[in-house]
Amino acid sequence: MLKRSAGRRTAPLVASGARSTRLSANESPFGPLPSVLEAIQSAASEINRYPDDEHTALVAALAARFGVPQAHVAVGSGSAGVLQMVLEALGEPGAEVVYAWRSFGAYPLLVGLSGATAVEVPLGDDKHDLIAMANAITDKTRAVIICNPNNPTGTTVSRAELERFLNEVPTDCLVILDEAYREYVQDEDFPDGLGLCRGRPNVAVLRTFSKAYGMAGLRVGFLVGDPDMVAAVRAARLPFSVTNIAQAAAVASLAAEDELLSRVESTVAERDRVRSALLAQGWSVPPSGGNFLWLPLGEATASYVAACQAAGVHVRAFGSDGIRVSIGLPEENDAFLDLAAAAAEQKMRSAR
Template sequence: MDSWLPTLRDTLAGMAAHRAGPVAVAPSGTPILLANNESPLEPLPSVAAVIAEAATQINRYPDAGCVELTADIAAWLEVDPERVVAGCGSVGVLQMLFEAVGEPGADAVYAWRSFDAYPSLARLSGMRPVTVPLADDHHDLAAMAAALTPATRVVIVCNPNNPTGTTVRGEELRDFLDRVPRDCLVVLDEAYREYVRDPGVPDGLDLARDRPNVAVVRTFSKAFGLAGLRVGYLVAHRDVAREVRKTRLPYSVNHLAQVAARASLRAQDELMDRVERTVKERERVRTALTDLDVPVAPSQANFVWLPLHDRTADFAAACAAAGVNVRAYPGDGVRVTIGLPEDNDAFLGAVSHWRTHGEVGAACPR
């Protein structure tokens, strides 16, 4: 019977399907979810009300062109609507971009470790992934520029970087963009832009204004708290946006997602207050980790990165035993989302227990 199976793409043989890991449960019976960079807060009442009303209309197809949402995003960012493309989360937008530029024989260049969707998106679009190692948990833009060849079709800079939370600052990024050939698309993945407080980190929209080969990707999943509805968008040169729009699957941004994103833009002052609370918690957690003599990278996102290397698995297991769910990257480190203060305290308690038992020290350089 196996001989009856259809022929599938060879590239799939080397890929693994995305699967969520097991959820550890705290002694209280409630899991502490600090693994996925989600907002820990429920939707604002005004946004929830709009979603509830829109739920009565889901027998109809959504706006396939996301016309009203696109107009609202453009007005918010003060850009031409022709430069904006909405998609199914920032991952969906990235997939659209990869499909617009990718084909066999082309390369996609990005730092590693960075967002773990990049390798799959590159391969699925027919491109060869070209990874450039991070330097001290930061992008090595000089090495990335050296990795560019005539085959490079797209280069991605995740700023702040996921999972390390580190950033690329202004002059360095501008110099890099000036070195990229004009026919190569540069994607600035700014999923965590709203959490940036370092004034030296440039706004990608400013950089894209006079660079037609630069596209900026952002999301409503993080700061806007709509991870479960999947809404993202890009801002690019109108000619690039026009072509990328052709790759969007019809109706891929559902009706609830569109109305929720529009309502969130109207409530952005309240949402940014929430973001500010998360930023303050981020700094509190980083300070506490430093006081515990645990290595932690500087972060401008809604998470912190612990470069624990060969101690990563032990640390993640200790957190799981306390019911604290974190994201472990074997051999590299652990990413921990900033949650509610009580969740962060539970995490710090697990760290303190682990530290007291001598599991951090010389093997984990600061």
């Protein structure tokens, strides 16, 4: 049985008479660079043609950028789309897929669609419990997903922790390193998944153009891994699922990477500023490696979200666990911080 929607969010909610500030979807607040927009406009003139289903130019650009053979790269519709391809290639009735929970909301949906059984391992202190995850692996386990940094908590697994885990995983079990937010990590101890997959045929890395590259609306993701596994994943793709516009924009984004990633520095600085302000207000906020922050509010989640929505500031609630707030432009972040300060003051008054 399928459970938990991945949470489709196609349009911002707008408060009556107020500006809507969308901090709920972990999007980049920056629009496309001129060179990327030019590539999009050029590719738009050929939308009467089917896109290149082999993603030839994009695969070549990715292979060159990351120093791997082209046979090690698969492309799909966002990292979630690529993950669906991986699970389609691996999943079968009786197979198991292990992942941490709470983590990316699409995991339960995609595992269920593949016919496999989800094995959810609770987080420990808001981060992956790799010892418990290793213990959850059985002879039925076909894959383990490590979301690093983890969405929605933002916590990270260190290089040493991940290497110890990989050394314990059976070689016939695929470890999928979901690194959708990799570009926002500045911790030198953070593992390089692309380096770890070299020499480990059972390790694959998922990345996306949706976050740091600002292409959430075009849906392009990719996987790097063992060529035999990549060939199976490519065979599971839905034909023509990545448009020619998306492919052209991704190639142009790689060419403009230095300029794009300078925007990441701005987001990281804002993330750290917002976290420091929240900590000063008395909130519990774990360090984040993504373009978002996690507030474990527990039973106060619903009332906090309602107050934000009433003010036109939209964050993402996760049941009664807490909220995730994406990092936007400074003025958008300030609007959220004002609400957080008011809620913190009210909380202190109630406790007196």
